[in-house]
Amino acid sequence: MNVRINLRAKTVFELKEYRIVRYLYYVLIRGYYLALLLLPYGVISLVARYVLHPFIFNKETRFNKYIRSALLWMGGGLHKAADYRAHLPIMRIILDYLRHHVEPIKNRKKPLIYLGWCVSPEFMRAFDVHYIIPEAFSVTGSWLGRDVSNHMLEVLESEGGSIESCSASKFAAGAYFTRQMPDPDLIVTSSHPCDSGVSFYPTLQNVTRVPMYVLDTPYGDDEDSYRYFAGNLKAMISFIEKNTGQKIDWDRLRRSCEELNKTNFYLQELTAMTRAIPSPVSSQQLTVAWAMKLMGSGSPHLTEMARIMYENAKKRLDRGQGWLREERIRVIWWDVPIAFVSLYPWIEKEFGAMIVGGDLMGRCNTPYVDTSSEESMMLSLAKVHLNASMVRNVRGTQELFMDEFEQIIAEYSGDCFIFVGHNGCKHGWGYGRIKKDICKRIGLPALHMSSDYSDSRNTSEESLKKQISDFFIGNGLA
């Protein structure tokens, strides 16, 4: 089935069934993977910097729209040769994840689960199932250009979806309505991080007519809350067992958790290294790590990616060398601009600005998973869930958010604070005044931009760049 909709007065945009997955799986990611295998990293680095860089760095055109975003996510031609080594496992993670889409499309042998993006995929690894994270389409969908992203959003809105919802949820629903993912057998999600996500999944269940389990997130941050949530996780396992006819493989779950521990060690080291002046870690790396964690948490490839990034960054740290040749501005940045991923390499190149302290997603702050027993593993995974990016910040009282914010300001020597506002994030905007007051008290210049991190229809890339330029220049930072 092809969905045709009048997007603009003169053109009819057409998004074929499974177009995104097929293009990513068979063309883009495989092509990049092949290039990594066949060409040495130095050559890749040179090609990216001198051949692709001008082509992808400027604004999106009809000539570069199918690769621009994807290549910007891969570093935008600013990586050094050694760091391109990390891209090989990255491609493996994406290919592994896309197989969960492609295999059920070709020949459905295993149950397919739609998994909310704040539920650990480790559990899915302990079953013989396919899983798709619908919200991941906000990342992967953008890799095919803004036409595709906007189309998915507009289809959802034309179906009666709420315009005010989080655009990640809208992308997910848009992907479903434009038939970019096969129908599920089950839905497993959570009541975190926000009510936008909570309201989206029942809608999805209503149209798919499959059983759904929703993890109930406690507000608190204490042992009782963790135990309550661990109980929820056990109930989720029973739900999956009942509806798939399978039994959880505790050994596989344990192995996944052990991998997760290794990955988190490297990612937390990377996050902490951004405290150094100059920072040896690029914010792009942390953001890519977040996206890869979303798709491949518990995968050995993820550990490999994190290890390579860590080792390279550690070498730079030991040499006293930064990611940038000259780090002029240290920016504390909140919220990752998914649709505007070009902003990261742009501020690095244009202003010598380094994002430190991680953004909302890239800052890794994940507890250690105790794999000594099933009980301890469940309790630890409850902590992992409740301390994941966004979840730890917005599920409870404002202190959960503000404590981390003040800690970041205190530890990462930022020169300024930039909040890339996100239309659907009531929490982010709700904290606006408190954030401003904190910045004012500390004397940190702050920029609050009204935009939507996944929806380029709200604010254009050029407008965001202009606001950032004015902010840097107006405060004498650039």
Next chain:
Amino acid sequence: MIASGFDIGTRFVKVCIVEGRNVLGYSIEETGKDMRRIIKAAYKRALERSGVKKRAVERRMATGYGSELVRKADAVVPEAPCLARAVHALNPEIRLAVDVGGLFINVTGVGARGFVDGTLTNDKCAAGSGKFLEMVSETLSVPFDSISDMALRSNSPYAINSQCAVFAESEIISQVNGGRSGEDILAGVLKSIVLRAATLVERSDASGMVALCGGISKIPAFRVLFERTIKSDAYIPPLDPQIIAAYGAALLAEGRAAVRNKGSVGAACPGHARVMESR
């Protein structure tokens, strides 16, 4: 680094050349029909006074109402950050900068590190500005330089009822024809401008030292009335108060160097993070 700041106001073009925080030279030119030529002339004069060759100026920053007219500006910035940067460089204790110019009154809060901490401006109306004062002095045939002395001699300043400069001018003509003295009228006009500025100061809710800048602040009577109204001493910059925004623009043009120099490599990193067992 040698940098220049342009403040293209509604009445005057100000250009300031700085090196570090030191002013090398500046110029003030009245606006006119051919603005680009005036800007060019003002820049040339500032360069001559500072003894600097044009090519030695590394960066140029423009601010003010006509800032877009500066063709070779590296960037255009609003007035508020320029004022904040300038007054902070002159006196870090200042928490509010009041700039009374040809058409606007800008009140800018200044944070402890010299960043903007809120701004307020008057309505786009000549009634609370230098242009109004000029109109009145022309109506009364009083030279601009004599305004202050005359206003200070007034015993009962006339309270102007009209909010609009055009109506106020008619009202003043009526008062002149009715025998009201020029001293009282000028004192009344100054008072109306002071009250507008003081209202903005009050609205800003700032606590700390207030700096008074802009062309009008060069009038001693205005300063006296302003200090009397806000019940506090105002800081008068040691530079010409009219060039403060241009000075700030020049400091901003210097960029990072003006804020602080980055310190040691890796100093802030304590070593390695540890995997946290729990929050």
